[in-house]
Amino acid sequence: MKQTDIQSFATSQLTLLDHELQAELAETQLLTSTHAPTVLQRAGLALLNLTLSSQRTGFGGKTLLELGLDPAVGGGDLPEHGLRTGDICAVAEQPKGAERKKERESMEERGCSGVVTRVQREAVTVALDKDEVEVPRGKLWL
Secondary structure, eight states: OOOOOHHHHHHHHHHHHHHHHHHHHHHHHHHHHHSOHHHHHHTTSOOOSEEEEEEEEOGGGOEEEEEEEOHHHHOSSOOOOOOOTTOEEEEEEOOOTTOOHHHHHHHHHHSEEEEEEEEOSSEEEEEESSSSOOOOOSSEEO
16 A cells, blocks of 8 residues: 655645635625625524623633624524534624615624634634734624
């Protein structure tokens, strides 16, 4: 049996992972730019009407945000969604219905990105990528 060079195997795996990440980011960008947040939520790709339940520091100095459903909209359990631990996501201020598309895009750019670290019935925890980041306030969407 032919032996595999570990260095070349690791390099090829990292390259493939990078290609997968870029493809997922491009797909997500296309979906968020062409569909309204409510459509994305119905498809299980987004969560709307979230508020910041708690903010703390986790392993490695990462900021952890716990996001739960806004009690003014109907607290309790989160609606059905496809978010899982390890998913890359963005946390941004929720656009209002009357805002124009350009205003929505600028709101999304002002948001922060992170990784889902915990999914519960009533909350989702996200570890932010950057150490020093301004956390959006008000109604949020993921």
